[in-house]
Amino acid sequence: MAGTFSKIKSTFNLLRKIDFNQLSKLSEKVDLQEVMNSFSKLDDNQLKALMKMMKDEKKEKVLPPINGDFYEIHLRLNEEDRAVQLKVREFMEREIKPIVNNYWLHDEFPHEVIPKFAELGLCGVTYKGYGCPGKSFLMEGIIAMEMARIDASIATFFGVQSGLSMGSIYMCGSEEQKQEWLPGMHEMKIIGAFGLTEPEVGSGAAGGLTTTAKKTADGWLLNGQKKWIGNATFADVTIIWARDVDDNQVKGFLVRKGTPGFEVEKIKGKMALRIVQNGLITMKNCLIEEKDRLQNAESFKDTARVLQMTRAGVAWMAVGTARGAYENALDYTRNRKQFGKPIASFQLIQNHLVEMLSNLTAMQSLVFRLSELQDQGLLKDEHASLAKVFCSLRTRDIVSRAREVMGGNGILLEHNVARFVADAEAIYSYEGTKEINSLIVGRAITGMSAFV
Known part of the structure; x- marks a missing residue:
């Protein structure tokens, strides 16, 4: 028949x-x-x-919509939060997507978008007061994902501003310091940076900072270097973490732009997060007044509280990067024709797409629960570390498959995935490497520390 x-x-x-x-x-x-x-x-x-x-x-075949949220996790958001998510998505699609490849290629930052960012009113999204929205950590994660879905560099810029720098002041500053800095940073009239990592000290920051702070009659003298500091080349204020030579404890300082003895050199030649303006900071007898010392930062434990709060956001950022790569790859395979039909109709391509979506869905489920724990006050270091390990590792796999299904076109910026492939490498390393975060989780589950 x-x-x-x-x-x-x-x-x-x-x-x-x-x-x-x-x-x-x-x-x-x-x-x-x-x-x-x-x-x-x-x-x-x-x-x-x-x-x-x-x-x-x-009949013309109607294809299903391209949607990386396969398990419809957004349905767990209330109407207000869903509206914020869609507002951020629309902003990123309209303002960032058309320009991002050009800025990434030329290693430059689109300063003209900062006032437009400010109009979103989301900077310092989880903080209460000082003009900040006071929303949930879950909403902060959703925002990070939506930004990274278009570009991880822009998401990183926002994370440094809203999370690390504002978070240091919000968690470790005096009330006077909060009043002075946070409203302007929320409106993005003041741009912040966060200086912890050093040229020779990355993972060992807890006990090995070489940047020193010495109390004098006039204030604090800072000496040393910081490396990989996002936003540093144009920040109005930089949070510097330094070791007090008198009590050997880590303390935080607000270093204002133009302070004598504080120099920033742009780091060039990066293969990832090229839009982020990372700086090498050198401090030579940089004098900081006592009023600009973070009054509630007395040891590295206080620094760690800031890092714990923001590490969940990095996991969400990894999810956004993976989602952007998957959705671009799916769109490409449905339009790219070989042997007379779209390559999405071939079994091996569909296998790659399903593997990508499986990992992406698992990642989304994990970070959603992670943010729920954070909102419930139950977040522990090992929770954030497990999410960072798993999501950054799976993102690597997803962007690799996305490039693979595109063939040679996968290395071209115009198809977006090449940028995600490169940026995934930076996300894999910052805010704690896979190895360090694995040891944090390992210590929690075994009761034994494997740190040196």
């Missing part, structure tokens, strides 16, 4: 394309008598099936 259907379908397709003057030529190609005999043997159900098949062929 399949052979008969095929003959009839081929004949009908041919008939649609010819006029009656060509029927004589048709008889040379097709045995019309055999076709009619085949029709006479079909019952009503078979005829209906044939006609439906021919009608369906005329």
Whole structure:
């Protein structure tokens, strides 16, 4: 029967394309008598099936929407939070997506978008007072994901501003310091940076900071270097963490732009997060007044509280990067044709897409629960570390598969995935490497510390 259907379908397709003057030529190609005999043997159900098949062929196939939220996690948001999510998505699609590849290519930051960012009113999203929205950590994560879905560099800029720098003041500053800095930072009239990592000290920051602070009659003298400091080249204030030479404890300082002895050099030649303006900071007898010391930062434990709060956001950022790569790859495979049909119709391509979506869905479920724990006051270091380990690792796999299904075109910026591939490498390392975060989780589950 399949052979008969095929003959009839081929004949009908041919008939649609010819006029009656060509029927004589048709008889040379097709045995019309055999076709009619085949029709006479079909019952009503078979005829209906044939006609439906021919009608369906005329219809344009409607493809499902491209949506990385396969388990519809957004349905767990209330209407207000969902509206914020969609507002951020629309902003990123309208303002950032058209320009991002050019700025990434040229290693520059789009300063003109900062006032537009400010209009979102979301900077310092979880803080209460000082003009800040006072929303949930879950909402902060959703925002990070939506930004990274278009560009991880912009998400990083926002995370440094809203999370690390504002968070240091909010958690460790005096009330006077909060009043002075946070309203302006919320409005993005003041841009902040966060200086912890050093040229020779990354993972060992807890006990090995070489940047020193010495109390004098005039204030605090800072000496040392900081490296990889996002926003540093244009920040109005930089949070510097330094070791007090007198009590060997880590303390925090607000260093204002233009302070003598404070120099910033842009780090060039990066292969990832190229829009983020990372700086190498050098401090030589940089004098900071006592009023600009974070009054409630007395040890690295206070620094760690800020890092714990923001590490969940980095996991969400990894999810956004993965989602952007997956959605761009899916769109590409549905439009790219080889051998006469879209490559999304091939089994091996579909296998890659399903593997990507499986990991992405697992990541989304994990970070959603992570933020719930944070909102409930139950977040522990090991919770944030597990999310950072898993999500940054799976993101690497997803962006790799996204590039693979695009073939050679996957390395071109115009298809977006190449940028996600590169940026995933930075996310994999910052806010704690896989190894360090694994040891934090390992210590929690075994009761034994494997740190040196």
